[in-house]
Amino acid sequence: MKKLLFILLTLLVVIVLTFLSYDIDFSNKFVVAGRVERLVALILVSISISYSTVVFQTISDNKILTPSLMGYEYLYVFSQVLLLLIFGGNSLFFRSKELSFIFASSIMIVYSLILYRVFFKRNKKNVYFILLIGLVLGIFFNTSTQFLQMIINPNEFGYIQGAMFSSLSRISIKTISIAVVTILIVIVYLSRFFKFLDILVLGREYSLGLGVDYDKIARNQLIGISVLIAISTALIGPITFIGVFISNISYRLTNTYLHHRTITVAFFITAMSMLAAQFVIEHILNYRHSLGVLINLAGGLYFILLILRTLRTKK
Amino acid sequence: MININSLSKSYAGIPILHDINLEIPKGKVISLIGPNGAGKSTLLVLVARLAKADNGSIILDSKKLSNYSLDQLSRKISFLRQQNVFDVKITIKELVDFGRFPHSKGQLTIQDNMKIEESINKMNLQDIKHAYIDQVSGGQLQRAFLAMVMAQDTEYILLDEPLNNLDMKHSVEIMNTTRFLADEYGKTVITVVHDINFAANYSDYIIAMKNGRVFFYGSNKSVITEKNLKELFDIEFKIIQDDKVIICNYYK
Numbered sequence: 316m317k318k319l320l321f322i323l324l325t326l327l328v329v330i331v332l333t334f335l336s337y338d339i340d341f342s343n344k345f346v347v348a349g350r351v352e353r354l355v356a357l358i359l360v361s362i363s364i365s366y367s368t369v370v371f372q373t374i375s376d377n378k379i380l381t382p383s384l385m386g387y388e389y390l391y392v393f394s395q396v397l398l399l400l401i402f403g404g405n406s407l408f409f410r411s412k413e414l415s416f417i418f419a420s421s422i423m424i425v426y427s428l429i430l431y432r433v434f435f436k437r438n439k440k441n442v443y444f445i446l447l448i449g450l451v452l453g454i455f456f457n458t459s460t461q462f463l464q465m466i467i468n469p470n471e472f473g474y475i476q477g478a479m480f481s482s483l484s485r486i487s488i489k490t491i492s493i494a495v496v497t498i499l500i501v502i503v504y505l506s507r508f509f510k511f512l513d514i515l516v517l518g519r520e521y522s523l524g525l526g527v528d529y530d531k532i533a534r535n536q537l538i539g540i541s542v543l544i545a546i547s548t549a550l551i552g553p554i555t556f557i558g559v560f561i562s563n564i565s566y567r568l569t570n571t572y573l574h575h576r577t578i579t580v581a582f583f584i585t586a587m588s589m590l591a592a593q594f595v596i597e598h599i600l601n602y603r604h605s606l607g608v609l610i611n612l613a614g615g616l617y618f619i620l621l622i623l624r625t626l627r628t629k630k
Numbered sequence: 631m632i633n634i635n636s637l638s639k640s641y642a643g644i645p646i647l648h649d650i651n652l653e654i655p656k657g658k659v660i661s662l663i664g665p666n667g668a669g670k671s672t673l674l675v676l677v678a679r680l681a682k683a684d685n686g687s688i689i690l691d692s693k694k695l696s697n698y699s700l701d702q703l704s705r706k707i708s709f710l711r712q713q714n715v716f717d718v719k720i721t722i723k724e725l726v727d728f729g730r731f732p733h734s735k736g737q738l739t740i741q742d743n744m745k746i747e748e749s750i751n752k753m754n755l756q757d758i759k760h761a762y763i764d765q766v767s768g769g770q771l772q773r774a775f776l777a778m779v780m781a782q783d784t785e786y787i788l789l790d791e792p793l794n795n796l797d798m799k800h801s802v803e804i805m806n807t808t809r810f811l812a813d814e815y816g817k818t819v820i821t822v823v824h825d826i827n828f829a830a831n832y833s834d835y836i837i838a839m840k841n842g843r844v845f846f847y848g849s850n851k852s853v854i855t856e857k858n859l860k861e862l863f864d865i866e867f868k869i870i871q872d873d874k875v876i877i878c879n880y881y882k
Contacts, residue, residue, distance in 0.1 A: 520709070524704060525728060569719075572718045
C-alpha cells in the first residue's frame, strides 16, 4: 500500500509540474494564474468524483454505478436551457460566472434533497428504487432539453452547447474559492464516518446488528455526495461518468474494502487522468475537444472491458 | 430471557406472523423448526429488531426491545443471516474483526484480538484467515460468518439456517459449537434448523412454527413425537430412540 501510494504520488507530482510549467512564460502572470486556477479546479473535481463514486457504490452495493445516474447532470443542462429561454443570453446568469455557479449548484442540491426526502419518508430502504426515480427524471430532463433546443435562437444555442460539455472555461477565482470551502467542509464532515462506512459494505442488516445506524449514515453520505456532485458539475460541467472506471481501477489496485484507501487511490487516478487529459487538450489537440469527451472515451473503453471480464468470470 | 407477547407482522398486507406468545429461557439452545414460509426467519428478524412488529411486544431481560439503543442492542444480540453474498474484498480475519466493532468501535484492544483469535480457531479458519471471502467455499464462508457472530460475544445469538451449505462434518461441528456456547459461556442460541435430527439431538427446546403461528413449543424430549411431527410437516415420521440419540425417520 505504501509503495503504491508513493508511486501514485510521484506520478501526480510529475503531471502537476508538467501541467504547470510546460511551455510557459513565467513573467506572464495572467497565464500562470490561469493554469493554477485550472489545476485547483481539476483537483477539486477529482476529490468530489472519487469520494462520491466510491461511497455511492458502497451504499448501492454495486460497482458499476455512478451518482450521475441520479440525473444531476441532465438537470444541470436543462436548468441552463430554461434560464436561457426565460432570461435570454444577455442576462446576468450568463454574464456572471459566480451567479451561474451558485444557481446551478443550488438547483442540483435542492433537487437531490427533495429526492432523498421522498425516498426516506416512504421508508423503502431500497437504494435501487431511488436510483430508478433518478434515472427516469434524468431521461425526462434530457428529452425536455432536446425539445427546448428546437425553439432556441441559433445564436444562443452556443451557450447550451457550452453547458453540455465539461470544460474549464467557466471557472473563476471566486467560483473556485466557493468550491474549495464547500468541498472541504463536506469532506471533513463526511470522513468522520469512515469507520462506519467500512461496516456498511456488509449491508443494512449486519450494519444494524453491529450497532451502526445504517439509515442515518447512508442518508448523510448521500446528501453529502449530492453536494459534492453539484459543486463539481457546476464548476466544470458533466463529468462524473469517469467515476466508474476510476473506482474500479482503485479496487483492483488496493484489494481492500477500507474506504480511506480506496478513496485515496481513486483520487490519485482521477486527478492524474484529468490533468493529463487537460494537458493533451491544451497543448496537443489545441482545444478542439472537451475534457469530458476525452475522458469518457478512455472510460468507456475500460467500462466495456470491465463488463466483458465480469461476464467471463460469471461463467 | 425473551418474552414475546401477542406479536404479529404482515408484509404488504399478507400476514406472516399471528399472535406469537413465547417465553424463551436463557443459556439454552433453542431450535426453530417448521415448513418453508412458516415465519421462522421473520420471527428472528423481529427479535433482532431488524424490522418492526405490527402488534405486540418483545421484552428482552425485562426491558422492552424498542427501548434499547442500537449500540446496547449490538452488544446484546447478534444475528447470522441466511444468505451471505458480498462483492467486496474482505478477508476472513477482517470479517471476524467486524464482529468486535460493537465493543471496540474500530480500535481493537488485546481483549478484542484474543476473542477474534478464539473465534477463528473455534471455527477452524486459522489456515485461511487471510483469504478473501469471495474466494472460499460456501461452507468456509458460513463458518467465517459464524466466527464473526462469535466474536461479537453477545448474550443472545440468532442464527438463520447456520447449516446452510455445510457438509455433515461441519454441520456437526457447528451444532457442537452452539452447544458449547450455551453450556460453557451461558449464551442463548436461537437457531433455525431444517434438519429435524439436528434439532432433536442438539437443542434444549424446540419451537415449531406453521402458517405464522407457534405450532408447539417445549423441551425437545417432550415435543418430538411422531404425532407432532406428522402434523407439523404433513409427512409420516417414525421415531427411533435409544438412550443417546433420537432419530426421526421420514425416509421411504
